[in-house]
Amino acid sequence: MSESRLVKVVVDAMGGDHAPEAVLVGVDAALAADTNLQIILTGPADVVEAFAKSRDRCRAVTTTEVIGMDEHPAHAVRGKKDSSIVVGCRLVRDGEADAFFSAGSTGACMAAATLVMGRIKGVSRPAIATVIPTAGQPVVLLDVGANADCKPENLVQFGHMGAAYAQIVLGVSAPRVALLNIGEEPTKGSQLAQDAHALMAAQLPGFIGNVEGRDLSAGVADVIVTDGFTGNVALKLLEGLSKTLLGQVKDAMTSSAINKLAAAVLKSSLVNLKERLNPDAYGGAPLLGVAGICIIGHGSSGAVAVSSAMRVAAQAARGGLTDHIASALTPV
Amino acid sequence: MSESRLVKVVVDAMGGDHAPEAVLVGVDAALAADTNLQIILTGPADVVEAFAKSRDRCRAVTTTEVIGMDEHPAHAVRGKKDSSIVVGCRLVRDGEADAFFSAGSTGACMAAATLVMGRIKGVSRPAIATVIPTAGQPVVLLDVGANADCKPENLVQFGHMGAAYAQIVLGVSAPRVALLNIGEEPTKGSQLAQDAHALMAAQLPGFIGNVEGRDLSAGVADVIVTDGFTGNVALKLLEGLSKTLLGQVKDAMTSSAINKLAAAVLKSSLVNLKERLNPDAYGGAPLLGVAGICIIGHGSSGAVAVSSAMRVAAQAARGGLTDHIASALTPV
Secondary structure, eight states: OOOGGEEEEEEEOOOSTTTTTHHHHHHHHHHHHOOTTTEEEEHHHHHHHHHHHTTEEEEEEEEEEETTTOOOOHHHHOOOBBBBHHHHHHHHHHOOOOOEEEEEEEHHHHHHHHIIIIIOTOOOSSSSEEEEEOOOOEEEEEESSSSSOOHHHHHHHHHHHHHHHHHHSSOOOOOOOOEESSSSSSTTOHHHHHHHHHHHHOOOOOEEEEEEEGGGGGTTTTTOOOOOHHHHHHHHHHHHEEEEEEEEHHHHSSHHHHHHHHHHHHHHHHHHHHHHHHHGGGSSSEEEESSSEEOOTTOOOOOHHHHHHHHHHHHHHTTHHHHHHHHHHSSS | GGGGSEEEEEEEOOOOOTHHHHHHHHHHHHHHHOOEEEEOOOHHHEEEHHHTEEEEEEEEEEEEEETTSSSSSHHHHOOTTTOOOHHHHHHTTTTSSSSEEEEEHHHHHHIIIIIOOOOTOOOOOOOEEEEOOOOOEEEEEEESSSSSSSOOOHHHHHHHHHHHHHHHHHHHSOEEEEEOOOOSSSSSSSSHHHHHHHHHHHHTEEEEEEEOOGGGGGSSOOOOOOOHHHHHHHHHHHHHHHHHHHHHHHHTSSSSHHHHHHHHHHHHHHHHHHHOOOGGOOSSSEEEEEEEEEEETTTTHHOOOOOOOHHHHHHHHHHHHHHHHHHHHHHO
């Protein structure tokens, strides 16, 4: 089966707040979990060479530059052609790797992937997607920040791209695609939302209409489409609120000695819940619409998030995500 | 002190999914809690007359029409001039009441208040605000749905109006006002957000810059301003996620007999938490910018939400909210 196809993922060893340590531990876990995975590590010689040499299925490509989290993305990508991010994207473009992963600057990864790999034919704006855990089936939300201002036709493309991702990475055969809006009726919402609704209804297979903010965590759709401004606010709100609420539950549980005893009994159930809600399990945010697989990790990614991202990258590559998006966007 | 000033609040007896029962129980609670509160109930004779007659400080104004939740707001308001909503707004306009409350159709309340009471001089777009509970000081978020498409100057006005509300209803002497955006820097975000940031920085006292989605539940600002599309998505997401998460915590706690025992010990602490996070305590969403106090309750409002809304309406009236907004918007 597809699981057994050999896949090469190039990994930016210098990406993220906990790099390179967390990245390298994550790479080891990924290599152990998937015996048909090969890793190419980009980064400074002293970080990547000895590590790669002592592992099977791991190769180092040394680079001399690193793009910092605070650098201007496009300037940094144009100026630092020998950075771990730019070289990583180049390896995908040249067919030496099947997918690229970095937990570094989101802006720099987007700029490098778009400039170096290019866009899939027909895509006007690549978008960042994220997978949101719900009580049931997880949901693909996009765009979560690549495009603060969107046109209705961008949102239709986001729908196609998100559906392709849900099919290949989440295994949903016929994804239900919804538009994030502020009412259920087609005539509700901003001008953008109304126009996008009309276009999506006409052009997008699997379109089920509008959903509202409360539906994001309810599992009523497999893919939820919105502009990058609303999507980014929603994503950060979800992350922030989950953390705040679970923190408050924890505070309530440790507010007295007897509460602490009771909480100890519940610990494993609540740890399970926390695990299930942990976005790390879904491994990074794909940049959809570029001509190659590019997965961007949260800056705070730990080893688990890195290894999940490798799994997702391999799955996307084995499933032929890029070709699948290209054919979804080709008018029939 | 101001607590003792006599205030008249007109209440739509027919508003909300649980009307009139929940409304009437809430009115009784409000009358008991504030001995200087008078209530005027609008609604059908058989609902309001006997009730009002048997209470002190309660008067009935009978109406013959009711606006349903699904009616087209502006049509309904224009067509049903003897409805409980339209008559309620008229009583405020005519100075017979200090504030209006309904848990009925949000759209109809907005349309009636705007058409009947009119706008405060200088206000181009009234906005709906809501108070979001956080671990610390609650936050006023606006607009949460009155204006799906906004201009930068609308957002500046929302800032003034939200600050006035925070001062009078939440007792914050110098509210910190922030713009909801997708990055901290002034140059981040959509064109609307960038332009609004520049205007707010130049014109709005207490402006502290951008906040992100994760900050909505973090208490870093007293007032958070956004367009009505983003605000509505954010509000419904907050409501939905709080419910989902607390539901999942409950599920985890009742998943085994021993968990149930432990959960029983924790019950009071968790009920406290749930109460603290319950938006009902902040009583309805004010429509800010109309020339009179108008508080709109959630359709699902129970008696507690209704009585909180009476308290907030009385507080807004005693604090002179409408005049306060008018003077904040007058160029000096």
